[in-house]
Amino acid sequence: MSFRDLREFVDFLEAKGALRRIKAPVSCELEMTEIADRAVKSGGPALLFENVVDYDIPVLMNIFGTHQRVAWALGVETLDELTERARKVLELVKGPPSGMMGKLRTLGDLAGLARTQPKLVRNAPCQEVVLTGEDIDLNALPALKCWPMDAGRFITLPLVISRDPETGVRNVGIYRMQIYDARTTGMHWQTHKVGAHHYRASESANDERLEVAVALGGDPTTIWSGVLPIPPSMDEIGVSGFIRGEAVEMVKCRTVDLEVPAHAEFVLEGYVTPGELRPEGPFGDHTGYYSPAEEYPVFHVTAMTHRREPIYPTTMVGRPPTEDYFMGAAAAKLLLPALQMFLPEVVDINMPAEGAFHNLVIVAIKKEYPGHARKVMHALWGLGLLMLAKTIIVVDHFVNVHDPSEVSWRVTNNIDPASDVVFADGPIDDLDHATPVPKFGSKMGIDATAKGPMDGRMREWPPDIVMSKEIKDLVDSRWDEYGI
Numbered sequence: 001m002s003f004r005d006l007r008e009f010v011d012f013l014e015a016k017g018a019l020r021r022i023k024a025p026v027s028c029e030l031e032m033t034e035i036a037d038r039a040v041k042s043g044g045p046a047l048l049f050e051n052v053v054d055y056d057i058p059v060l061m062n063i064f065g066t067h068q069r070v071a072w073a074l075g076v077e078t079l080d081e082l083t084e085r086a087r088k089v090l091e092l093v094k095g096p097p098s099g100m101m102g103k104l105r106t107l108g109d110l111a112g113l114a115r116t117q118p119k120l121v122r123n124a125p126c127q128e129v130v131l132t133g134e135d136i137d138l139n140a141l142p143a144l145k146c147w148p149m150d151a152g153r154f155i156t157l158p159l160v161i162s163r164d165p166e167t168g169v170r171n172v173g174i175y176r177m178q179i180y181d182a183r184t185t186g187m188h189w190q191t192h193k194v195g196a197h198h199y200r201a202s203e204s205a206n207d208e209r210l211e212v213a214v215a216l217g218g219d220p221t222t223i224w225s226g227v228l229p230i231p232p233s234m235d236e237i238g239v240s241g242f243i244r245g246e247a248v249e250m251v252k253c254r255t256v257d258l259e260v261p262a263h264a265e266f267v268l269e270g271y272v273t274p275g276e277l278r279p280e281g282p283f284g285d286h287t288g289y290y291s292p293a294e295e296y297p298v299f300h301v302t303a304m305t306h307r308r309e310p311i312y313p314t315t316m317v318g319r320p321p322t323e324d325y326f327m328g329a330a331a332a333k334l335l336l337p338a339l340q341m342f343l344p345e346v347v348d349i350n351m352p353a354e355g356a357f358h359n360l361v362i363v364a365i366k367k368e369y370p371g372h373a374r375k376v377m378h379a380l381w382g383l384g385l386l387m388l389a390k391t392i393i394v395v396d397h398f399v400n401v402h403d404p405s406e407v408s409w410r411v412t413n414n415i416d417p418a419s420d421v422v423f424a425d426g427p428i429d430d431l432d433h434a435t436p437v438p439k440f441g442s443k444m445g446i447d448a449t450a451k452g453p454m455d456g457r458m459r460e461w462p463p464d465i466v467m468s469k470e471i472k473d474l475v476d477s478r479w480d481e482y483g484i
């Protein structure tokens, strides 16, 4: 099943008992953050604040705050279904199965896939109200001031849409936006993100402007697609359509040459000017630390359009886990089959919430040759946003990467630190505060696989302690008799 817009998803969540409407007056300065933080850390519901102090627009938070709700947002009951679908599509790429029926089925699948690509419509709910010029007032949005030391109010769940000035390929990314005044915001696309690449390309081309459109809301799959770290040649809106099994309806913007999801709640149209930078932040970030003020481009708004009686969707980040963790974990599941095309030895991968994605990656591999764990580390450091992985732990294929107890047990037992820890250096996430200089620093790979002659280790490697099946069965069958 797929949802048409945010309202349909709100109704769905409410029917599932997974959404609360809050009628009490609540402030979007700090108070909503504290409520949403408690909700996300306790597996609590999505929150629709209907009575926002000083604003007449309701605020929706925490829709993606559990693995289950992300799965529902993506039209599945469990995320494993999504991984399987991704695997099936990649199998089509490998070539159709032999035999006439197999080939016909593949053609049918491909035709079905083509039908899920973005569809342009003329009339869109997101343009029911169109504001331009002096009528635009970003201060009318109930944007959150999230944490006490934040520089101001931030739009935290925007879909930032731009086109590569060279290739014309669209990109969608969630990059927060600090509201500076009625018609300008910050544009916090970090150095290694695709939006920042578009910006640099427009700078090199001496373009006067890079047009940008920002959608708030829309169907939940499309909102989520903004976290996808897919290759720049791929369009998130197309991927969203594939997941939904139904095309995302798009509409042309009124003042820029871009398209936006027709069912968004709000759209901000505008541009950034190459070379124009302004301090952005501090902002209480998803690492659990404040990111300090840094220079980022400025977004000038040329139109603000919205639905009648719009809902303002937003999120808060802070000390993990926060909502972004659940969104990212689903992206990792969806992309695992693609990663396995290049690295077939990878069995599973986990980026625990505490590592805020870039600080810790745990990967299980089926080891076959000397240096194999190191090969995987270097491959990951060269693959998309995994370039930012500060720590990579490699374990054997039989280790459950999602079990922190098992991982700690294996890692600390299995390593001889001087031989099994690899240091490298390279690009580092903009949010990292530990490197001596911003954006560049060192990385650590830990080879926690079992070692043997293949690894130049001549000592005997001990087996895991496991009780025999006979005794386990015996104790199972006699358990009641023991009276324990």
Ligand SMILES: Cc1cc2nc3c(=O)[nH]c(=O)nc-3n(C[C@H](O)[C@H](O)[C@H](O)COP(=O)(O)O)c2cc1C
Pocket: 156, 157, 171, 172, 173, 174, 175, 176, 177, 188, 189, 190, 191, 192, 193, 194, 195, 226, 227, 228, 229, 230, 315, 317, 323, 324, 327, 385
């Ligand atoms: C709630 C939330 C806020 C985010 N804020 C930012 C941000 O301010 N800047 C940024 O570069 N990435 C931010 N991200 C991460 C990007 O959305 C993510 O890296 C995505 O893959 C970027 O897409 P891209 O590969 O098309 O650039 C945020 C993610 C979430 C879920």
Ligand SMILES: [Mn+2]
Pocket: 171, 172, 173, 194, 228, 229, 230, 231, 232, 236
């Ligand atoms: Mn992208």
